[in-house]
Amino acid sequence: xTPVVELRGICKSFDGVPVLLGADLxxxxxxxxxxxxxxxxxxxxxxxxxxxxxxxxxxEILVAGRPVVLxxxxxxxxxxxGMVFQEFSLVPSLTVAQNLYLTTEATSRIGLINDRDSxxxxxxxxxxxxxxxxxxxxxxxxxxxxxxxxxxxxAVAQDARVLILDEPTASxxxxxxxxxxxxxxxLRTRGISIIYISHRMDEIYRIxxxxxxxxxxxxxxxxxxxxxxPAEIVHGIVGRPDNGVLSNRPRESxxxxxxxxxxxxxxxxxxxxxxxxxxxxxxxxxxGLMGSGRSELxxxxxxxxxxxxxxxxxxxxxxxxRSPRDAQSAGIALIPEDRREQGLVLEHSVADNLxxxxxxxxxxxxxxxxxxxxxxxxxxxxRFAIKTxxxxxxxxxxxxxxxxxxxxAKWLGTQPEVLIMDEPTAGVxxxxxxxxxxxxxxxxxxxxxxxxxxxxxxxxxxxxxxxxVLRDGAVAEQLxxxxxxxxxxxxxxxxxxxx
Numbered sequence: 001x002t003p004v005v006e007l008r009g010i011c012k013s014f015d016g017v018p019v020l021l022g023a024d025l026x027x028x029x030x031x032x033x034x035x036x037x038x039x040x041x042x043x044x045x046x047x048x049x050x051x052x053x054x055x056x057x058x059x060e061i062l063v064a065g066r067p068v069v070l071x072x073x074x075x076x077x078x079x080x081x082g083m084v085f086q087e088f089s090l091v092p093s094l095t096v097a098q099n100l101y102l103t104t105e106a107t108s109r110i111g112l113i114n115d116r117d118s119x120x121x122x123x124x125x126x127x128x129x130x131x132x133x134x135x136x137x138x139x140x141x142x143x144x145x146x147x148x149x150x151x152x153x154x155a156v157a158q159d160a161r162v163l164i165l166d167e168p169t170a171s172x173x174x175x176x177x178x179x180x181x182x183x184x185x186x187l188r189t190r191g192i193s194i195i196y197i198s199h200r201m202d203e204i205y206r207i208x209x210x211x212x213x214x215x216x217x218x219x220x221x222x223x224x225x226x227x228x229x230p231a232e233i234v235h236g237i238v239g240r241p242d243n244g245v246l247s248n249r250p251r252e253s254x255x256x257x258x259x260x261x262x263x264x265x266x267x268x269x270x271x272x273x274x275x276x277x278x279x280x281x282x283x284x285x286x287x288g289l290m291g292s293g294r295s296e297l298x299x300x301x302x303x304x305x306x307x308x309x310x311x312x313x314x315x316x317x318x319x320x321x322r323s324p325r326d327a328q329s330a331g332i333a334l335i336p337e338d339r340r341e342q343g344l345v346l347e348h349s350v351a352d353n354l355x356x357x358x359x360x361x362x363x364x365x366x367x368x369x370x371x372x373x374x375x376x377x378x379x380x381x382x383r384f385a386i387k388t389x390x391x392x393x394x395x396x397x398x399x400x401x402x403x404x405x406x407x408x409a410k411w412l413g414t415q416p417e418v419l420i421m422d423e424p425t426a427g428v429x430x431x432x433x434x435x436x437x438x439x440x441x442x443x444x445x446x447x448x449x450x451x452x453x454x455x456x457x458x459x460x461x462x463x464x465x466x467x468x469v470l471r472d473g474a475v476a477e478q479l480x481x482x483x484x485x486x487x488x489x490x491x492x493x494x495x496x497x498x499x
Contacts, residue, residue, distance in 0.1 A: 002065045004029045004193050005162050010059035017389050019045045021217040032194040034204045037214035038237050038429040039401025051083045052076035082155030083164035092140035097122035100154045125157045145176040164195045167427045199429050201230045238431035256280030259449045260418050265310035270296040272473035278449045285464030286453045293473035294453045298422050302334040303327040331417035343407035351377035351391035354410045384409040401432035420451045425459045457487040469493050
């Protein structure tokens, strides 16, 4: 069978630093081909070359057996290649139909846009995909799952024969993942090939036919999923055997003092009378469906959202949380859910991002001490093993996992007593997940307290001493980790289906 897309010996460097060193990928018609690798392995760069975003330095690209030059995104579209990025490309203020045909709208004789034609064509696309979406709805008013569906429909509407999905389930609940997988299977039956980028082994085994693993810019192997074990894949990604770091390790019961106490916290419709205690040395997991109030609770505890009622105490003393500065002064730090939108200034350097919460410590009168700034940023880069060519490198150039390390490092550099982490392992490879889990355990082991909010239940159960289940903005259950036998048990609790 002639591959629908083939990449041979692809090389790419940025600022003299090699990212791809002869990577290969072959995708046949109608298959779901998983692409895996550690953060910085070159996955996104390889796909952006296929999408025409970056120009390759060397190598060859073939579409349907013929060499092609993909010098732009338009060239890739013309070749039948579409991509749904982790960061959505939809315009929130436009309708679904307007987004599907943005820049390709039908027009009247005098050049006016024919919105009726766009709506009718959009309805036909969603009907073919067997997906129920209101094409007249404004995208900003839709849940994240519908943004994902609209992105896929947009690519299909442009006659994509190869669809690249980059971490498509990172923001989806389990039911939404099931719906997405059903759609992928329907696309496959139509002969559309899917390149599926993911760090989640369970999803790869559910949906993919073959897998290619990249490491250090090279293709390590391509295998059928039936012929390779998860342990072999993990070994290929991280370069060492899985040592079980993501499995639960029971810790000694810590009877430390209560560091943080939340008493009847309420804020808007998503936080409704939440109460809990967090002790020194404890890791508290928070689970819940999207919309259950998990992130909103974190925002309240960090002073981003104002409380309507209730109080927060640190070591028994009530504190006012009018701003993040109040929270930081009280020894609270937050790793936000969306690192790119909420955790980083993408156009600034790695060093600048690391230093933002600590500018007061390196100020000398009205000016910053550049030598002290350089020492502090390099110390954090070394301590958290951030892979960067230089502290002055723009943080947007780092891989997703290393961007996440920058966010974690900059807040741990403030030495908080209470660390809140919202989806800390989303979109990072298994090696980086293991490093983040180790960071969480170390902080708790040295007397700090950690709140971990996560929809990735394996990681949540690996680190938590207790789990708080939120439902409709309120605490539905508090469970000791020892009382949770497996992920299915926790899933039923989150869904409110456990007897």
